[in-house]
Structure formats: structure tokens, C-alpha cells
Amino acid sequence: MRNLLFVALIATALVGCSTTPTTEAPVVDKSGAAAAGAAGAQTSGAGAGGVSGSATGSAMSPLHDPNNILSKRSVYFDFDSFVVKDEYKPLVEAHARWLQAHPDARMTIQGNTDERGSHEYNIALGQKRADAVKRMMVLLGARDDQIETVSFGKEKPKNPGHDEAAWAENRRDDIVYAGE
Amino acid sequence: MPSPLHTATPGFRNSMIRSLGRWLAVCLLALVPLSAARAQLTIEIVGGAATMIPIAIVPFDAEATWPLGISGIVGADLSRSGLFRLVNTDGIVPRPARAEDVQPAVWRARNADAVVVGSMRPLPDGRVDVRFALVDVVKQTTLVSMAFTVTQAQFRATAHKIADVIYEKLTGDPGVFSTRIAYIAKQGPRYQLMVADADGFNPQTIVSSNEPLLSPRWSPDGTQLAYVSFESRKPVVYLQSLTTGQRRAVANFRGSNSSPAWSPDGRKMVVTLSKDGGSQVFLMNPDGSGVTRVLTSQSIDTEAMFTPDGQSLVFTSDRGGTPQIYRADLLTRQVERLTFDGNYNVSPRPFPDGKGIVFVHRENGRFEIATLDFATRQMQVLTSGPADESPSIAPNGKMIIYANEAGGRGTLAAVSSDGRVKQRLVAPATDVREPAWGPLPRS
Numbered sequence: 001m002r003n004l005l006f007v008a009l010i011a012t013a014l015v016g017c018s019t020t021p022t023t024e025a026p027v028v029d030k031s032g033a034a035a036a037g038a039a040g041a042q043t044s045g046a047g048a049g050g051v052s053g054s055a056t057g058s059a060m061s062p063l064h065d066p067n068n069i070l071s072k073r074s075v076y077f078d079f080d081s082f083v084v085k086d087e088y089k090p091l092v093e094a095h096a097r098w099l100q101a102h103p104d105a106r107m108t109i110q111g112n113t114d115e116r117g118s119h120e121y122n123i124a125l126g127q128k129r130a131d132a133v134k135r136m137m138v139l140l141g142a143r144d145d146q147i148e149t150v151s152f153g154k155e156k157p158k159n160p161g162h163d164e165a166a167w168a169e170n171r172r173d174d175i176v177y178a179g180e
Numbered sequence: 181m182p183s184p185l186h187t188a189t190p191g192f193r194n195s196m197i198r199s200l201g202r203w204l205a206v207c208l209l210a211l212v213p214l215s216a217a218r219a220q221l222t223i224e225i226v227g228g229a230a231t232m233i234p235i236a237i238v239p240f241d242a243e244a245t246w247p248l249g250i251s252g253i254v255g256a257d258l259s260r261s262g263l264f265r266l267v268n269t270d271g272i273v274p275r276p277a278r279a280e281d282v283q284p285a286v287w288r289a290r291n292a293d294a295v296v297v298g299s300m301r302p303l304p305d306g307r308v309d310v311r312f313a314l315v316d317v318v319k320q321t322t323l324v325s326m327a328f329t330v331t332q333a334q335f336r337a338t339a340h341k342i343a344d345v346i347y348e349k350l351t352g353d354p355g356v357f358s359t360r361i362a363y364i365a366k367q368g369p370r371y372q373l374m375v376a377d378a379d380g381f382n383p384q385t386i387v388s389s390n391e392p393l394l395s396p397r398w399s400p401d402g403t404q405l406a407y408v409s410f411e412s413r414k415p416v417v418y419l420q421s422l423t424t425g426q427r428r429a430v431a432n433f434r435g436s437n438s439s440p441a442w443s444p445d446g447r448k449m450v451v452t453l454s455k456d457g458g459s460q461v462f463l464m465n466p467d468g469s470g471v472t473r474v475l476t477s478q479s480i481d482t483e484a485m486f487t488p489d490g491q492s493l494v495f496t497s498d499r500g501g502t503p504q505i506y507r508a509d510l511l512t513r514q515v516e517r518l519t520f521d522g523n524y525n526v527s528p529r530p531f532p533d534g535k536g537i538v539f540v541h542r543e544n545g546r547f548e549i550a551t552l553d554f555a556t557r558q559m560q561v562l563t564s565g566p567a568d569e570s571p572s573i574a575p576n577g578k579m580i581i582y583a584n585e586a587g588g589r590g591t592l593a594a595v596s597s598d599g600r601v602k603q604r605l606v607a608p609a610t611d612v613r614e615p616a617w618g619p620l621p622r623s
Contacts (some may be wrong), residue, residue, distance in 0.1 A: 127480075
């Protein structure tokens with residue numbers, strides 16, 4: 001009995017230890033282990049590989065649950081701007097937390113521009129937009145090596161139109177997780 | 181009136197140079213793909229030179245023996261340039277085939293300043309002996325005569341070579357009829373990197389992809405093309421041999437890899453990489469080794485190109501708050517801003533004489549092709565937009581090919597470097613963009 005109680009106390013202490021860092025997020029490994037356990041409850045065993053969301057069977061990954069902010073993947077920008085607008089900060093923060101909680105998760109942020117201007121300069125502009133979102137995610141706890149930023153410039157417009165509405169839709173970062 | 185044929189006269193030469201610009205423009209417009217399945221580029225001359233050289237090109241003796249002659253292609257080259265006016269040769273009997281057969285008075289009566297004559301003779305080995313002469317009927321002298329031994333497959337190339345010789349004799353500048361042009365064609369979801377003769381014939385697909393291709397850049401010897409491909413869902417710089425077709429990724433780092441350009445000697449390349457954060461310019465060997473950072477800024481630096489002396493780079497940067505063009509000395513690393521007019525100046529391309537650049541200038545929301553003279557710091561706007569981009573200068577510096585839009589599709593156009601001659605290259609049902617004019621062939 002004593003032994004069993006002792007084991008239970010140890011277990012409680014361990015849980016306490018591992019959950020505390022999750023909220024403060026100082027240690028990546030520990031918080032990741034704790035969060036993986038928590039996530040596993042929802043996604044039926046999302047272990048190391050489950051973070052991609054594609055291997056979780058019928059249970060819906062938060063990354064693809066329409067009711068979860070993690071399913072939102074696009075950040076839109078004003079003309080000539082690289083500033084992440086306030087309305088997108090919860091989205092960026094949610095993905096940063098997900099990366100922090102899933103150390104094996106990897107994402108690509110794809111920067112895009114509207115059709116105006118030089119092909120190559122727009123590659124650089126899109127890159128700057130992707131880098132802006134990455135910087136914010138790293139500040140919020142994601143690791144630098146979890147995120148690759150690339151740019152499509154004006155080469156892959158989501159909206160092929162030539163008006164302000166189309167341009168606004170194309171000034172955009174898209175978030176894509178590895179394996180998607 | 182001074183004859184345009186006298187290249188030794190400085191005054192004449194200047195007027196010729198002006199006319200020359202016109203000529204080149206026409207030449208570019210004729211990008212006509214071979215296969216019927218491919219959309220054809222056709223040439224529309226929007227503007228022409230004020231004074232054109234009147235030249236008579238007599239059908240070559242016996243050339244009707246072959247389905248494809250020579251003189252017709254020579255005439256088409258010169259005529260499309262906008263610098264020459266073809267004089268009617270009908271009804272002159274007998275038709276001269278050699279320089280000594282040309283009767284100047286006959287041609288002066290038709291207001292021709294120059295006459296081209298020639299002949300074609302089959303040889304026992306199946307090849308063909310092609311001869312031509314260019315006669316100045318004002319001065320009554322033979323300016324040049326040449327002979328070639330060629331196969332039928334070389335007729336078109338031979339005609340371009342002859343047109344180059346005539347052009348240079350009469351204008352003082354090298355002809356570019358024997359050069360090639362690379363461009364990107366988009367049909368539906370398919371992107372194709374194409375290479376065609378300067379008159380649009382012999383189009384060949386170098387590589388095709390369902391993801392974007394852009395920024396084709398010729399190696400100085402014309403044997404390789406560097407370009408950017410999105411085939412791995414990000415921009416990666418590839419290098420492809422035009423002789424073997426072999427290709428490989430030469431800049432494929434984490435992040436974006438783009439904007440390749442060659443040093444004049446072909447031994448170095450510059451690329452824009454984001455691997456260390458931001459978009460920054462790096463120098464490397466063409467095999468992808470020896471990657472070193474050239475410029476360091478907290479801003480966007482991209483679109484770098486070597487100046488013709490290989491000593492410096494021109495590039496686009498937003499370090500001053502708006503995208504402007506700068507020049508960096510590779511030895512001292514000193515950076516100097518070149519453009520001050522307007523808040524968007526990008527895509528600098530140095531002229532081959534080292535005296536200035538062509539670039540894209542935005543004015544009231546319109547993107548236009550402009551030039552900047554280094555000595556005077558004067559900007560000259562050559563086109564009126566609204567969406568002109570991707571300029572590329574002919575190797576003789578006289579014409580600029582660029583991309584624009586018509587009816588919602590990408591088209592190519594050309595303008596002389598003095599802005600006088602303007603032409604359009606139209607390819608029905610095909611989006612064409614990102615033209616790159618190849619180097620002069622090595623003879």
C-alpha cells in the first residue's frame with residue numbers, strides 16, 4: 001500500500017512538473033511531451049507522427065477542424081505592407097503554440113504578392129511577408145528550424161483577377177504543415 | 181543627300197544608328213513557333229524609323245531550286261528591323277547574280293542605295309554553294325562579298341548571317357539576326373521555357389512544368405540557361421545545358437532561391453537567397469559551389485546583374501524605404517544609389533557598352549521601361565505601360581525586348597533603345613513573358 005501510494009505521489013509530482021512548463025513554455029522537450037499526451041486524447045494517439053494530421057484516421061485533427069483556429073491558414077496584408085494585422089494575431093499565435101507543443105511538426109509559410117511589379121522583386125516581397133509571420137511565431141515559442149519561409153511572389157495568384165479585390169486576396173501568406 | 185552606305189562618315193553613322201534601333205525592334209517580334217500545335221508569335225510594327233535605308237534584295241540565282249530560299253529571309257530580317265525599306269526588284273532583266281552584273285543607274289532609278297545579289301549552286305556532295313555581294317550603287321563599290329558551303333538545313337542560319345553582315349556594313353553596328361531569344365510560354369496550367377531564333381522560328385521547349393518557371397538567363401557563351409523553377413513548391417535556381425539538355429539545381433537552399441545572373445566571363449553567378457534571412461545577394465560558382473554573401477543589408481536586395489566590366493553589380497533594394505536601383509563596387513563594396521525619380525524603380529539591366537541601364541519605372545501606377553545614362557544621370561522613359569516588365573537588351577545594345585499585357589494575356593514587345601521603334605510580338609492563346617535575349621553567336 002505504501003509503495004503504491006508512493007508511486008501515485010511521484011506520478012502526480014511528475015504531471016505537475018510537466019504541466020507547469022507548458023504554460024510558461026521555457027523547456028521545449030518537456031512541454032512537447034506533455035502537450036503530445038493532451039493532444040493524443042483528442043486525436044487518438046497522435047504520437048510523434050500524428051502531428052501532421054493526415055494519419056489520425058476518422059478523428060479530426062485540430063489542424064483541419066473547421067471550428068479550430070488552426071484550420072485557418074492564411075494571413076492577408078495591406079498594399080506594400082509586411083505588418084501582420086491585429087486580426088491575424090490569434091491565428092499566428094495558435095500555430096506558434098501548436099509548433100511549440102509538437103516539436104516534430106514542421107511548417108512552410110508561403111508568401112505571395114499581387115500581380116503588380118517585377119517578378120523577382122515580388123519574390124523578395126513575398127519572402128518578407130513570410131518572414132514577418134515566422135518572426136512572430138518564433139517570438140511566441142516556435143523553434144526557428146520548424147518553419148521554412150518561401151515565396152511564390154506573384155506567380156501563383158489565388159485570385160486571377162486584375163482588380164483591387166483580387167489583389168487583396170493575393171497579398172497573402174499561406175501556412176502549410178509538412179505532410180499536407 | 182549623304183548615302184547611308186558610307187559608314188566612314190560620322191554624320192551618316194549617327195543617323196544610321198538611329199535607324200538601326202528601328203530595325204532591331206522588328207526583328208524581335210517574329211517569334212513564330214515551328215509546330216502548328218504551338219501558338220505562333222506574329223509581328224506588328226507599331227512605330228518605325230524616320231529614315232530607312234532603301235535596299236534592293238535580288239532573288240538569288242537558282243534559289244528556286246530549293247523550297248526554302250535565302251534572299252527572302254534576308255529581306256524579311258532587314259525589313260522587320262525597321263531600318264531598311266525593301267526596293268521592288270521586279271522586271272529587271274537579266275537579274276544580276278554577281279556584283280559586277282549590277283548596273284548602278286538601273287537601281288538608282290528605283291531610289292535604291294544598296295543592292296544585294298547572290299547565287300546558289302548544288303555541289304556533288306549534296307551541299308550548296310551560296311554566294312552574295314552587297315553593292316553600294318551610290319558610290320558604285322562592292323562593300324562585301326562572301327561565299328558559304330552549307331547544307332539545306334543551314335539555309336535559314338546562312339540567311340541570318342548574311343543579314344548580319346549587311347546590317348553591320350550599312351549601320352556600323354553588329355547585327356543580331358543570328359541570335360536567339362528565351363522566354364516563358366504559359367498555356368493553360370503548363371509553363372514552358374522556350375528558345376527560338378530571333379525571328380521567332382525554330383522554337384524549342386527547353387523544359388516544361390506545371391509549376392511556374394521564371395527568370396531565364398543566358399550564359400555569356402550561349403550554351404546554358406539559368407532559370408528559376410517552382411517544381412519543388414519553392415523557388416530553386418536550375419542550370420541547364422542547351423547542348424545536352426542536362427539540368428541540375430545549383431541553388432537549392434532553405435527558403436527562396438531566385439534571380440540568377442552571370443558574370444561577363446561566365447565564371448561566376450549571382451543569386452538572391454533567403455537562407456540567412458531576408459532576400460540577399462550571393463556570389464557563387466556556376467556549379468553551385470563557393471556561395472558567399474556579396475551584399476549585407478537589413479532590407480531586400482535582389483535582381484543583381486553584373487556590369488559589363490565585371491567590376492560591379494546593379495541591383496534593386498528597398499533599403500531607402502522604396503524599391504530603387506543601386507550599384508555596388510565588388511572590390512570596395514561601396515554602394516551608390518542610381519535612381520531617384522519616383523518611388524518604384526526595379527529590374528536593372530546594364531547596357532553592353534557599360535554606359536547605363538534599362539529598368540522598370542512606375543509612374544502614376546503604370547509600369548514603364550526606362551533608361552538611365554550613368555554620365556548624365558538622365559532618365560528616359562521609352563514605353564507607356566501600363567504593365568511593362570522584364571526588359572532584356574539585345575547584345576548590340578540597340579533594342580530592348582520586354583513583356584507587357586494585351587487583352588489579359590502576357591505578350592512580348594520590343595523598343596529601340598532610343599524609344600523610336602516599337603513592336604509587338606503576339607502569340608494567340610498563349611501567355612508569353614520573361615524574355616531574355618541571347619548573346620551574339622561565337623563565330
